[in-house]
Amino acid sequence: MPELITVSNKGQITIPLRIRKQLMIRSGDKMYCDVMGGTFVCNKPADFFSLKGCLGKVEIPENEEELFIDAAANHVSGNDQND
Numbered sequence: 757m758p759e760l761i762t763v764s765n766k767g768q769i770t771i772p773l774r775i776r777k778q779l780m781i782r783s784g785d786k787m788y789c790d791v792m793g794g795t796f797v798c799n800k801p802a803d804f805f806s807l808k809g810c811l812g813k814v815e816i817p818e819n820e821e822e823l824f825i826d827a828a829a830n831h832v833s834g835n836d837q838n839d
Contacts, residue, residue: 771798 759772771781777799781787803820 759775761769761772763769776779780802786801788801790797
């Protein structure tokens with residue numbers, strides 16, 4: 757059910773508690789806001805942990821530690837191939 761809110765003289769609005777709880781919005785959270793079809797829309801970006809499993813099963817090579825050490829050494833020495 758829509759709720760009537762008031763815009764302050766600074767252009768601020770308060771998101772009603774019911775909606776904050778439903779969307780798990782906490783103080784300090786960032787939101788994306790835009791206008792779509794004449795409607796003001798706010799979206800909470802997905803957090804890092806909600807992305808778990810989105811790539812499916814990822815195989816990690818047995819020599820992962822060696823690969824990391826080599827990549828770090830190359831980066832520090834300026835031989836990084838990704839520049």
